[in-house]
Amino acid sequence: MKILLDHKQLDITLQRLAHQLAENHLTFHDTVIIGIQPRGIWLSQRIARIVQEITTGNVQYGKLDITFYRDDIHQQGDMHLPAHTDIPFSIEDKSVVLVDDVLHTGRTIRAAMDALIDFGRPKKVELLVLIDRRFSRELPIQPDYVGRTIDTIITQKVKVYWQEKDNKDEVVLLD
């Protein structure tokens, strides 16, 4: 097991990501942040909170469940149980920042984009991830904002712990 980000590094990384978002968007009037269920929620909540602190105006934040859009529904023994989708605003003509904790094969993001399009036609979709496992993509999908880029092999696992859920802030690489 290797610690990729400890509590303090994670905090600095989140601050940087939020500031990069604010730098590129100036105002969040036409930009919304949407976290991908289940694990992107914690990251997106933190990012939305920091962005709210450093910008003026209300930052709109939602949650998107992608269970019914997955391409592996019948490849696993068990069914994935859905989580709640909560997008209490229109995404029509908005810039959407999709947020997930770990980017690996890119299949989750493909499903998320399909799910998102069912809610309207966004002007632009960007992707923010905490950990980018590069060179392991199965689809042509790249992030716009990255916390940490790492090289991994398929058997390794990246685990992200959040204070709100796991009582600690930490990102580790498991062999």
Next chain:
Amino acid sequence: MSLSVKHLLGIKELQQQDIEQIFQTADNFKQVLQRSIRKVPALRDTTIVNLFFENSTRTRISFELAEKRLSADTVNFSSSGSSVSKGETLIDTVKNILSMKVDMIVMRHSASGAPWFLAKHVDASIINAGDGTNEHPTQALLDAYSIREQLGSLKGKRVTIIGDIMHSRVALSNIFCLSKLGAEVTVSGPPTLIPKHIQDLGVRVEYDVKKALEWCDVANVLRIQLERQHKPLFSTLREYAIYYGVNKQMLESLQRDIIIMHPGPINRGVEINSDVADSKHSIILNQVENGVAIRMAVIYLLSGKRDLVD
């Protein structure tokens, strides 16, 4: 997570956690149905056949909509106008349909137990859409789901089922479902329409409809199924309406408001009056609305069982 069963034949075989899982999944589908695009691509690789050997409006449309909202391909079959009238057996009919690569079967049949029989002979997942006077599991699930939506939970809630208990598959499935979720059940109606020994299922029997209504939080009023009654069990529909029909006057005489349900089709003026069926106490149309979400949840959760077939 997965259901403990491969088919949805009856509520009797379900665990409480299966029902909870179906409800949670239905919550999400209900949300999908409120979007501008009321459809998800989850089952675009699944083909479902709706086999209806008995008449149906709500259940058939509801299943078909549920399948379409999940992006499944659907085939509809009704026994009239099919080779069943030429003497083909149930198993032959179904095996022929399955050889055309169908993944799931939704079946309504007038013979009690038909879906169990079929499940023994074919590999595909089967959903019972009503078998004779036995079970109608998706109706019971949507009824319980609608009560949960109104009252928050089923635990400790009192539900009275009024009417033709003897011939009602809705009644039996409801009794199983409500009991598994911790609700108390009373059945009420004329003694000739209440089966002997029904108390063995853990329900109370109350022949006085007024008293049964006073006791409950929710009243589920059932249709008199004349088509299944082969000998007279009460003198006239008019007499039934007078003694066992639910009307506004009766509801207003109760100490508190209760919720009125009906699985449809309604015989207005017989088991229920229009001033009740269309009142603010009635959640009859909510039941129908929830039916699509519940059926989506059942189909979605059972579709994962396909791997066991191949």
